[in-house]
């Protein structure tokens with residue numbers, strides 16, 4: 005009896021601590037082809053107006069697979085999801101499609117509101133105060149219909165650079181404010197009810213007050229050139245060397261949010277660090293630990309300065325209580341209920 009209980013206890017510990025990475029998927033974008041990746045499930049997208057051979061393929065980790073196998077968006081783009089090894093092949097495009105509902109969204113064009121029809125409304129503000137900028141404003145606001153890459157349950161659009169994608173990858177029916185410097189943030193809302201991105205109203209999902217402080221990395225030399233310039237090398241090169249180090253963070257500054265994160269960009273050999281504030285009302289929510297969405301690997305935790313490096317972020321993610329504690333296998337449930345019960349039974 006005791007042995008059985010021990011086995012169960014070990015199983016419960018393992019299912020919590022081991023990353024659940026079970027399926028292998030094709031991985032293909034503009035820059036890399038015929039690679040593979042591992043995740044919770046696979047995703048394939050055919051962009052509008054392209055042939056079945058012109059597709060993007062990737063993996064997703066840390067989110068629930070959508071119920072629909074394939075969805076057809078308003079631009080004739082197709083998005084499919086599956087969870088067996090190498091299932092994300094173009095033959096999926098022949099499966100039955102669920103047609104995504106078309107809704108009316110606000111679109112702002114040169115300060116003029118227009119109505120537009122698509123599957124998801126978006127509202128985005130990109131703020132970045134470059135040193136010595138000549139731009140009239142540091143903020144760029146876009147109120148729009150989400151284009152095809154944002155139409156499905158998961159954004160999949162690997163054309164833009166990783167630093168532009170870090171802020172745009174999370175889930176439908178939510179707003180996110182992601183900041184990697186006191187002088188930089190990406191505010192991004194995506195919603196699916198008519199006119200939910202009305203810029204005269206409030207955000208569709210108003211953001212809560214920040215709760216914790218996090219380290220930052222990625223943009224400080226753009227904001228303050230002189231802090232990094234040396235007689236031998238430009239701020240750009242000096243900073244590029246610094247951010248190659250997993251444990252680097254910008255000195256004397258921080259950001260505030262609900263979650264801290266580390267993202268490593270393999271292409272740039274660079275560690276991005278910052279804060280996330282979120283209001284998520286859809287099927288998926290940010291998870292602590294490792295997440296992989298839209299080809300960005302995130303290490304997410306929610307204690308003060310837990311994003312020192314990837315290892316600390318993962319350790320803190322295990323230590324912290326799960327934000328999404330709807331699962332009965334949440335860590336605190338096991339600690340507070342299952343483990344004492346097992347102990348009691350084994351006596």
Ligand SMILES: *[C@@H]1O[C@H](CO)[C@@H](O)[C@H](O)[C@H]1NC(C)=O
Pocket residue numbers: 099100
């Ligand atoms: C696709 O949908 C049609 C009509 O609903 C149904 O008759 C057909 O069996 C479906 N095919 C598959 C492969 O599910």
Ligand SMILES: *[C@@H]1O[C@H](CO)[C@@H](O)[C@H](O)[C@H]1NC(C)=O
Pocket residue numbers: 181182183186188189191211259260
């Ligand atoms: C987003 O975060 C930045 C930096 O923390 C902050 O200045 C800004 O007010 C936030 N925006 C919203 C809408 O919360």
Ligand SMILES: *[C@@H]1O[C@H](CO)[C@@H](O)[C@H](O)[C@H]1NC(C)=O
Pocket residue numbers: 249250251252
């Ligand atoms: C990375 O940063 C840490 C802490 O700042 C430092 O101790 C270490 O030597 C650095 N590693 C490299 C390879 O520069």
Ligand SMILES: *[C@@H]1O[C@H](CO)[C@@H](O)[C@H](O)[C@H]1NC(C)=O
Pocket residue numbers: 319320323
């Ligand atoms: C886990 O949390 C405890 C109590 O809050 C703290 O003392 C400990 O340092 C944390 N461990 C790690 C690895 O962060």
Ligand SMILES: *[C@@H]1O[C@H](CO)[C@@H](O)[C@H](O)[C@H]1NC(C)=O
Pocket residue numbers: 327328329330
């Ligand atoms: C998570 O747990 C906390 C405290 O136990 C509770 O207040 C909160 O409502 C729970 N959240 C969810 C989504 O169940």
